[in-house]
Amino acid sequence: MSARDDILAKVRAAVGEAPEVAAVPRDYRRPSQSSGEELLDRFVERVEDYRATVTRCAEGDVPRELERLLDGARRVVVPDGFPWSVPGGEPDEGKSAAELNDVDAVVTTSSVGIAETGTVVLSHGAGQGRRALSLVPDLHVCVIHTDQVVAGVNEAVGVLDPLRPQTWISGPSATSDIELSRVEGVHGPRTLHVLLVG
Amino acid sequence: MTATFVGMPAFPEAARRALENAQQRHNLAHATGTIREKRASVVAEVDEWEGLRLAGAAIKDHTLRHLDDQLLALESALQERGATVHWARDADEACRIVADIAHAHDLDEVVKVKSMATQEIGLNEALAAEGIAAWETDLAELIVQLGDDLPSHILVPAIHRNRSEIREIFRTSMGEVGRPAPDALSDDPADLAAAARLHLREKFLRAKMAVSGANFAVAETGTLVVVESEGNGRMCLTLPEVLVSVVGIEKVVPTWQDLEVFMQLLPRSSTGERMNPYTSTWAGVVPDDGPQEVHVVLLDNGRTRALADEVGRQALRCIRCSACLNVCPVYERTGGHAYGSVYPGPIGAILNPLLRGVGVDEQTDSLPYASSLCGACFEACPVRIDIPSVLVELRGQVVDAHRGGLPKPEAVAMRGAAWVLSSGTRTARSERAAAFAGRLLDKMPGGRRQGERRVLGTIPVPGPGTAWSQTRDVPVPAKESFRAWWSRTDGGDEA
Numbered sequence: 001m002s003a004r005d006d007i008l009a010k011v012r013a014a015v016g017e018a019p020e021v022a023a024v025p026r027d028y029r030r031p032s033q034s035s036g037e038e039l040l041d042r043f044v045e046r047v048e049d050y051r052a053t054v055t056r057c058a059e060g061d062v063p064r065e066l067e068r069l070l071d072g073a074r075r076v077v078v079p080d081g082f083p084w085s086v087p088g089g090e091p092d093e094g095k096s097a098a099e100l101n102d103v104d105a106v107v108t109t110s111s112v113g114i115a116e117t118g119t120v121v122l123s124h125g126a127g128q129g130r131r132a133l134s135l136v137p138d139l140h141v142c143v144i145h146t147d148q149v150v151a152g153v154n155e156a157v158g159v160l161d162p163l164r165p166q167t168w169i170s171g172p173s174a175t176s177d178i179e180l181s182r183v184e185g186v187h188g189p190r191t192l193h194v195l196l197v198g
Numbered sequence: 199m200t201a202t203f204v205g206m207p208a209f210p211e212a213a214r215r216a217l218e219n220a221q222q223r224h225n226l227a228h229a230t231g232t233i234r235e236k237r238a239s240v241v242a243e244v245d246e247w248e249g250l251r252l253a254g255a256a257i258k259d260h261t262l263r264h265l266d267d268q269l270l271a272l273e274s275a276l277q278e279r280g281a282t283v284h285w286a287r288d289a290d291e292a293c294r295i296v297a298d299i300a301h302a303h304d305l306d307e308v309v310k311v312k313s314m315a316t317q318e319i320g321l322n323e324a325l326a327a328e329g330i331a332a333w334e335t336d337l338a339e340l341i342v343q344l345g346d347d348l349p350s351h352i353l354v355p356a357i358h359r360n361r362s363e364i365r366e367i368f369r370t371s372m373g374e375v376g377r378p379a380p381d382a383l384s385d386d387p388a389d390l391a392a393a394a395r396l397h398l399r400e401k402f403l404r405a406k407m408a409v410s411g412a413n414f415a416v417a418e419t420g421t422l423v424v425v426e427s428e429g430n431g432r433m434c435l436t437l438p439e440v441l442v443s444v445v446g447i448e449k450v451v452p453t454w455q456d457l458e459v460f461m462q463l464l465p466r467s468s469t470g471e472r473m474n475p476y477t478s479t480w481a482g483v484v485p486d487d488g489p490q491e492v493h494v495v496l497l498d499n500g501r502t503r504a505l506a507d508e509v510g511r512q513a514l515r516c517i518r519c520s521a522c523l524n525v526c527p528v529y530e531r532t533g534g535h536a537y538g539s540v541y542p543g544p545i546g547a548i549l550n551p552l553l554r555g556v557g558v559d560e561q562t563d564s565l566p567y568a569s570s571l572c573g574a575c576f577e578a579c580p581v582r583i584d585i586p587s588v589l590v591e592l593r594g595q596v597v598d599a600h601r602g603g604l605p606k607p608e609a610v611a612m613r614g615a616a617w618v619l620s621s622g623t624r625t626a627r628s629e630r631a632a633a634f635a636g637r638l639l640d641k642m643p644g645g646r647r648q649g650e651r652r653v654l655g656t657i658p659v660p661g662p663g664t665a666w667s668q669t670r671d672v673p674v675p676a677k678e679s680f681r682a683w684w685s686r687t688d689g690g691d692e693a
């Protein structure tokens with residue numbers, strides 16, 4: 001018997017006769033009380049709680065803010081489809097991991113923001129770049145629109161596409177492995193700036 | 199078979215040794231106390247916490263009841279998206295599959311994301327025997343690997359090491375396997391993390407193949423999920439050309455939407471954060487993004503045995519958050535090594551016997567006694583695994599397995615936890631344990647009389663363990679109930 005058939009047979013022998021289980025209670029799905037500004041304030045507060053920075057700006061100020069946030073970065077990689085021009089920015093062009101390691105910063109857009117947890121989610125489509133882009137450079141500037149911010153995890157999962165690769169980002173890379181003292185920045189970008197637009 | 203740590207003495211003996219190690223006890227008490235506090239505050243933030251726990255348990259129960267269908271759905275979703283699916287009955291088969299993939303690409307090294315499943319099957323050792331180096335990339339795992347050590351906590355495997363020990367490990371060992379630690383390395387955690395970043399970056403950039411586990415696998419879509427903090431997971435899941443994920447068959451969840459429950463339960467229970475820094479999801483091969491050859495190994499290794507245990511099967515709901523470790527008074531005093539397994543603490547005390555079966559080795563048989571049945575683990579568990587009930591059931595099975603011929607059900611029982619927690623002369627048991635025992639006695643097959651004897655093994659009595667009480671250096675509780683003492687002293691820290 002193949003391992004597959006063997007395992008499936010054992011599963012059936014183990015639970016085939018077991019009683020049917022109760023339906024999943026979904027009472028935890030309560031609509032969020034907060035909306036609008038309250039939601040955005042919470043998002044900002046919770047992103048900052050992870051020691052990321054958040055800047056709010058109007059649509060028209062994005063290029064100026066990007067320039068400010070990228071100040072000091074020698075090389076900046078810009079994914080295809082990123083809606084703003086970044087002076088001196090380089091296109092992706094399939095850079096190898098080693099090449100990306102020489103790049104200082106990356107700018108991306110994002111798919112969803114979660115207020116409750118201070119999370120931004122990338123699904124790596126246009127403007128967000130393939131996964132390596134927002135991983136190897138040490139500075140990540142992530143742009144999100146106010147209308148992309150949802151209340152909680154339930155809402156975020158509801159709008160995300162499970163067939164797309166996703167990266168959920170809550171603050172910069174961190175570890176607490178040494179005596180549980182939190183250190184920001186192990187392997188991912190050590191600095192995360194979120195630019196909240198609108 | 200799942201291997202125990204080779205040569206590991208049974209729980210009571212290992213616990214006695216651990217108790218003598220004051221440094222470890224100090225580190226552990228500090229660590230578990232810190233995580234407990236963080237967890238409590240972020241859990242209190244969520245109004246629907248109980249609703250989420252109920253839903254989490256129900257989703258897992260539903261999945262386990264229909265695990266055959268769920269696995270077949272997962273398999274076809276993965277295949278549809280270009281992944282190759284393998285099935286492994288046991289550790290040997292799983293290791294063989296991973297090694298063969300590495301050989302097929304002529305590789306002598308792989309990078310690894312921290313994964314309980316690959317530790318459980320002893321993958322690193324199996325690959326080493328085939329001439330393939332497996333580099334652990336999680337900071338704690340790196341510390342454990344470089345220190346030639348064993349992990350002691352699910353979430354913080356190097357919880358038993360302090361900063362100066364870690365500095366020594368880095369200074370002595372990094373150079374032997376890659377980029378050495380900087381000469382002027384201090385014991386500041388930020389400095390140590392920076393040294394790990396440089397040491398591992400070299401390995402990430404050249405890696406051709408990565409091995410991961412998965413926290414969840416969505417049957418409906420073939421989406422795998424890895425939850426992490428440092429970004430080493432993202433490196434491994436993204437940069438190499440070949441990705442192999444070893445996934446226990448109980449990791450499957452039916453739908454993408456079900457993740458909304460677990461992505462709230464897991465981070466808050468685990469690290470005590472609202473959300474962990476990074477979560478990666480992917481479904482098979484993503485064109486032009488990340489590994490273009492994707493394998494998933496579906497691992498049994500005793501899970502179907504656990505599934506057949508009517509009381510014990512709930513252990514397969516476990517999402518490996520480690521909350522039960524952090525609230526466990528026994529774990530806090532003995533540390534993880536005493537359990538002799540990659541799954542320590544309360545979950546290890548039930549999962550190891552369930553995966554391996556009882557009556558096979560003394561170490562495993564001693565584990566169901568590594569508890570005072572205080573019930574704190576059940577209260578903390580995000581998927582409501584009733585660990586105390588399973589412990590009592592397994593104690594019964596251990597006793598039954600040793601009837602007829604084998605001399606010593608009570609000696610095997612060893613009352614491990616009792617000796618850690620009680621004064622040697624104290625025979626009072628916690629009210630909570632008594633309540634549990636009473637409740638379970640009535641439910642036990644074979645009637646109350648047989649059950650009574652089983653549970654008696656849990657009551658602290660002076661006797662064969664006197665030697666323990668002489669070397670034991672745990673704080674001696676005053677004459678009050680364990681729970682009262684526990685909360686009054688903040689888990690013994692102030693006793």
Ligand code: SF4
Binds near residue numbers: 582583
């Ligand atoms: S048994 Fe529950 S509390 Fe313990 S690790 Fe598993 S899910 Fe977490």
